[in-house]
Amino acid sequence: MLTQLRRSAVMVIICLVLFGLAYPLLGVGLSQAFFKGQANGSITANGSNLIGQDWSQTKCPGHLPGSCVFQGRPDNLGPYSDTGKYKGDNPAGHPGDDPLVANGAAGESGATNLGPRSQELVTYTKHLNEYWHARGVNPTSDLVTTSGSGIDPDITPQDATAEIPMVARATGVSSAQLQSLITREAQGRQLGFLGSPFVNVLQLNEGLAKLEHP
Amino acid sequence: MGYFWTILTLVVALGLSWRFLGGYMVGVFEGRIRFLSFIERPIYRLLGTSPDREQSWKRYAGSVVIFSGLSFALTYAILRLQGSLPLNPQHFGAVGPGLSWNTASSFVTNTNWQNYGGEETLSYLSQMCALTVQQFVTPAVGIGAALVIIRGFTKKSSPTVGNFWVDITRALLYVLLPIAVVAGIIFVGQGAVQTLSGPVHIHNALNGVSQTIALGPTGFMEVIKQLGTNGGGFFNANSAHPFENPTPLTNWLSIYLLLLIPVCLTYVFGKMVGSIRQGVAILTAMVILFGAWTAIATVAEHQPNPAVQQAGLLHQPTGNTVGKEVRFGVPSSALFGIASTQTSTGSANSAYDSFSPVGGGALLTGMMIGEVTPGGVGSGLYTILIYAILAVFIGGLMVGRTPEYLGKKIQATEVKLAGLGTLIMPMTVLILTGIAVSLHAGRAGPLNSGPHGFSEILYALTSQGNNNGSAFGGLTGNTTFYNVIGGIDMLIGRFGILIPAIALGGVLAAKNVVAAGAGTFRTDNPMFVGLLIGVIIIVGGLTFFPAVSLGPVVEQLSHGKFF
Numbered sequence: 001m002l003t004q005l006r007r008s009a010v011m012v013i014i015c016l017v018l019f020g021l022a023y024p025l026l027g028v029g030l031s032q033a034f035f036k037g038q039a040n041g042s043i044t045a046n047g048s049n050l051i052g053q054d055w056s057q058t059k060c061p062g063h064l065p066g067s068c069v070f071q072g073r074p075d076n077l078g079p080y081s082d083t084g085k086y087k088g089d090n091p092a093g094h095p096g097d098d099p100l101v102a103n104g105a106a107g108e109s110g111a112t113n114l115g116p117r118s119q120e121l122v123t124y125t126k127h128l129n130e131y132w133h134a135r136g137v138n139p140t141s142d143l144v145t146t147s148g149s150g151i152d153p154d155i156t157p158q159d160a161t162a163e164i165p166m167v168a169r170a171t172g173v174s175s176a177q178l179q180s181l182i183t184r185e186a187q188g189r190q191l192g193f194l195g196s197p198f199v200n201v202l203q204l205n206e207g208l209a210k211l212e213h214p
Numbered sequence: 215m216g217y218f219w220t221i222l223t224l225v226v227a228l229g230l231s232w233r234f235l236g237g238y239m240v241g242v243f244e245g246r247i248r249f250l251s252f253i254e255r256p257i258y259r260l261l262g263t264s265p266d267r268e269q270s271w272k273r274y275a276g277s278v279v280i281f282s283g284l285s286f287a288l289t290y291a292i293l294r295l296q297g298s299l300p301l302n303p304q305h306f307g308a309v310g311p312g313l314s315w316n317t318a319s320s321f322v323t324n325t326n327w328q329n330y331g332g333e334e335t336l337s338y339l340s341q342m343c344a345l346t347v348q349q350f351v352t353p354a355v356g357i358g359a360a361l362v363i364i365r366g367f368t369k370k371s372s373p374t375v376g377n378f379w380v381d382i383t384r385a386l387l388y389v390l391l392p393i394a395v396v397a398g399i400i401f402v403g404q405g406a407v408q409t410l411s412g413p414v415h416i417h418n419a420l421n422g423v424s425q426t427i428a429l430g431p432t433g434f435m436e437v438i439k440q441l442g443t444n445g446g447g448f449f450n451a452n453s454a455h456p457f458e459n460p461t462p463l464t465n466w467l468s469i470y471l472l473l474l475i476p477v478c479l480t481y482v483f484g485k486m487v488g489s490i491r492q493g494v495a496i497l498t499a500m501v502i503l504f505g506a507w508t509a510i511a512t513v514a515e516h517q518p519n520p521a522v523q524q525a526g527l528l529h530q531p532t533g534n535t536v537g538k539e540v541r542f543g544v545p546s547s548a549l550f551g552i553a554s555t556q557t558s559t560g561s562a563n564s565a566y567d568s569f570s571p572v573g574g575g576a577l578l579t580g581m582m583i584g585e586v587t588p589g590g591v592g593s594g595l596y597t598i599l600i601y602a603i604l605a606v607f608i609g610g611l612m613v614g615r616t617p618e619y620l621g622k623k624i625q626a627t628e629v630k631l632a633g634l635g636t637l638i639m640p641m642t643v644l645i646l647t648g649i650a651v652s653l654h655a656g657r658a659g660p661l662n663s664g665p666h667g668f669s670e671i672l673y674a675l676t677s678q679g680n681n682n683g684s685a686f687g688g689l690t691g692n693t694t695f696y697n698v699i700g701g702i703d704m705l706i707g708r709f710g711i712l713i714p715a716i717a718l719g720g721v722l723a724a725k726n727v728v729a730a731g732a733g734t735f736r737t738d739n740p741m742f743v744g745l746l747i748g749v750i751i752i753v754g755g756l757t758f759f760p761a762v763s764l765g766p767v768v769e770q771l772s773h774g775k776f777f
């Protein structure tokens with residue numbers, strides 16, 4: 001019994017040193033040496049390419065907010081909807097976050113967790129539907145549903161195409177130009193077969209800004 | 215088409231690993247592969263043991279319990295003292311006693327249930343020293359128990375079953391650590407973060423958004439999370455978070471890693487007992503069940519979401535996108551969910567709570583059948599071997615043949631231990647679910663109402679009782695009530711099966727081998743595979759059917775009703 005206790009204590013300490021300190025620190029060392037950009041969050045001038053942002057509040061003079069940019073997927077119970085109950089806060093018991101403070105000190109990443117027969121989900125989806133229709137967009141299912149992380153940075157090329165009428169009207173860039181921008185920015189399946197094709201919303205909007213101010 | 219190739223490449227990669235990593239693991243555990251002996255030997259010297267010194271099953275089980283007890287104490291202490299410890303750039307305070315109890319139970323039992331909120335609760339030091347350590351250690355303990363039961367079949371009239379300290383040291387150094395380092399570098403290369411600097415603040419001039427982005431030593435924790443079938447994430451969103459699972463490639467690798475060791479252990483079993491066909495029979499049963507469940511979930515998730523349809527979006531060509539990430543797509547999310555619930559991993563790349571009733575039901579029942587297809591690291595193999603012993607016993611009774619498995623007579627003691635190993639989990643889960651739905655504190659938990667709310671409670675207790683760790687995330691689990699009963703659920707679910715498994719190994723090792731005769735029931739042919747699948751489904755199906763029918767079944771059948 002005493003021998004077992006002593007051995008256990010020694011092994012617990014060995015594991016603590018090897019796997020709690022040496023392993024993660026080795027990871028930090030190797031990652032910072034070989035993949036510095038990725039290891040620090042893939043941060044570019046306008047944010048992280050991996051973390052979604054809220055584009056719905058972008059000021060668009062003469063048009064509804066958010067109409068002059070491509071928008072990502074909604075977050076946490078429809079913050080895009082004007083009547084969104086949880087807009088701007090993160091009440092206890094509701095995992096998920098507000099895109100304005102995405103993944104930061106004021107909110108956790110996470111999903112809405114609403115079930116497929118949830119009355120609440122019906123209500124929020126209706127609000128999101130109205131939100132898009134007010135902007136002249138016939139939404140696809142990604143545009144009215146929240147993601148698993150709540151900070152999904154991507155939409156599908158079809159989702160982006162659905163937003164073209166809105167962006168074209170607010171920016172004056174022609175639909176054909178927007179379509180070719182989407183085609184240029186779209187990423188196919190990785191290695192030809194993995195996952196599903198997507199467009200990064202931040203990169204798409206950076207491309208759009210270049211079209212507007214060449 | 216992409217999905218077809220995803221599955222095909224996984225099958226090929228796992229098939230190759232089965233043969234080669236499996237062969238390597240046999241060499242390691244038989245002590246033939248020793249290239250790391252320069253690290254191994256000093257560890258044995260510090261422990262005061264050596265590979266030649268074997269333990270009885272009682273001493274082996276005692277080592278497991280005492281070692282896990284101390285690990286629990288250390289994990290609990292780190293979480294409670296978090297506020298005063300270094301590597302805490304966000305200055306998080308101490309984790310409360312209820313949550314620390316739950317989290318320590320969770321990580322020491324290889325459950326990795328997340329009542330904690332990741333980036334919002336835990337410091338870098340807690341993630342590294344409290345969580346990551348256990349993510350390495352607990353699968354090694356599982357491998358140890360699996361080796362004991364394998365040795366039960368290979369040893370003849372032996373009072374000993376191996377040396378716990380040697381088994382876990384080898385599993386850690388030769389198997390878990392090297393694979394994790396290589397995979398960790400790939401994950402970081404794809405975009406997983408790995409840094410000790412605190413959150414970054416950014417301002418985007420294009421839309422006026424200011425963001426605080428949490429970082430941390432994530433990538434290397436992520437890979438051991440998958441490889442060790444742990445599932446506890448760095449971030450609240452687990453593998454849906456782009457810093458944990460940035461690309462479709464890391465998603466594929468995650469699925470590969472979480473299936474890897476459990477699948478390879480069937481080769482280790484076959485090779486060590488001297489007939490690879492025996493391992494193939496076990497693997498075949500696993501693959502058939504896994505394939506069936508994957509097909510069910512994939513089809514179910516391609517159906518439109520009824521609530522989204524009700525809101526006016528009738529056309530949903532990609533299926534149920536609620537809670538799923540665009541970069542993975544619907545089919546890979548369904549596959550990930552099945553892989554993670556049938557391996558006791560419990561990581562999540564999508565919101566399981568928002569799966570369709572049938573899809574979510576597939577995740578739930580995958581855990582209820584004991585997570586043996588292929589199950590957790592070590593725990594999958596020892597649990598399916600317990601089922602196999604029951605199958606041999608039942609099959610033997612039915613045809614009047616001698617119940618023997620691999621030359622060992624299956625008698626009263628073995629059947630009692632196997633019965634204990636298969637019944638403890640369902641009993642614990644069902645009793646605790648009954649308690650939770652009877653008490654106000656339990657009923658306050660679910661986010662969704664109606665049958666889905668019941669599913670959330672049932673899922674939580676099934677997940678913890680099976681040491682899975684995935685969740686129908688709507689349940690508010692971080693309450694005193696759920697923290698306490700969840701911790702109890704996880705400890706019983708782990709040690710209530712692990713100890714009977716080690717005992718079974720000890721009892722079998724003490725027996726002599728009887729030569730196979732004409733009356734011996736064969737355990738390496740399709741008949742046995744069918745029988746084994748039948749036993750798994752009947753034990754899981756009959757015990758849980760009433761509970762499942764109150765949740766997913768009612769939900770699926772409630773056409774046109776919303777709750």
